[in-house]
Amino acid sequence: GEEVAQTPKHLVRGEGQKAKLYCAPIKGHSYVFWYQQVLKNEFKFLISFQNENVFDETGMPKERFSAKCLPNSPCSLEIQATKLEDSAVYFCASSRPLRGLDVNEKLFFGSGTQLSVL
Amino acid sequence: KQEVTQIPAALSVPEGENLVLNCSFTDSAIYNLQWFRQDPGKGLTSLLLIQSSQREQTSGRLNASLDKSSGRSTLYIAASQPGDSATYLCAVDAGNMLTFGGGTRLMVKP
Numbered sequence: 273g274e275e276v277a278q279t280p281k282h283l284v285r286g287e288g289q290k291a292k293l294y295c296a297p298i299k300g301h302s303y304v305f306w307y308q309q310v311l312k313n314e315f316k317f318l319i320s321f322q323n324e325n326v327f328d329e330t331g332m333p334k335e336r337f338s339a340k341c342l343p344n345s346p347c348s349l350e351i352q353a354t355k356l357e358d359s360a361v362y363f364c365a366s367s368r369p370l371r372g373l374d375v376n377e378k379l380f381f382g383s384g385t386q387l388s389v390l
Numbered sequence: 391k392q393e394v395t396q397i398p399a400a401l402s403v404p405e406g407e408n409l410v411l412n413c414s415f416t417d418s419a420i421y422n423l424q425w426f427r428q429d430p431g432k433g434l435t436s437l438l439l440i441q442s443s444q445r446e447q448t449s450g451r452l453n454a455s456l457d458k459s460s461g462r463s464t465l466y467i468a469a470s471q472p473g474d475s476a477t478y479l480c481a482v483d484a485g486n487m488l489t490f491g492g493g494t495r496l497m498v499k500p
Contacts (some may be wrong), residue, residue: 331487
């Protein structure tokens with residue numbers, strides 16, 4: 273069946289380099305979420321999109337992190353000038369429309385991108 | 391600010407045992423609660439979603455309950471198998487993001 277596709281699976285960057293991660297949500301899903309997983313199970317919400325519009329960006333370290341979801345393109349999460357503490361697994365998730373209203377929809381997660389900053 | 395706690399942090403049981411994983415949350419204003427499974431190096435798999443108006447959901451050997459007023463959920467796994475070994479996470483949905491617990495690492499020994 274369809275799944276959330278994240279690329280690349282692994283990314284290695286030297287400190288100060290740029291990192292760009294991609295996420296293709298499940299077709300028909302209008303909500304996209306990015307999470308950062310540091311130290312195994314400590315997930316941190318970064319940002320969410322409703323189609324190409326930012327829905328909630330309260331978790332984003334805005335000085336170096338940016339994200340986009342453009343029509344007909346995979347969503348992206350970009351980190352400028354990476355730091356050692358950015359090393360983590362970055363998960364993307366998507367869900368169908370009407371989220372948070374009458375319809376409760378499951379989140380479907382990608383398998384993540386492991387970013388290692390050396 | 392929503393806080394989600396899972397107990398125990400780790401659990402090791404022999405095959406065949408029934409077990410209960412616990413999840414508690416501080417803010418009862420939630421839309422739903424989800425239980426996920428994470429295998430090493432893999433992404434999350436959604437197991438069960440309980441809407442705020444529901445008390446429980448069942449899928450195969452899994453049963454999840456929700457007591458919103460007391461801020462608690464349990465995941466019951468019947469007749470555990472070695473293939474159930476994974477990390478189990480609960481997450482509460484306040485409408486704009488999920489807040490995750492720290493997870494319970496389960497090991498089921500043959």
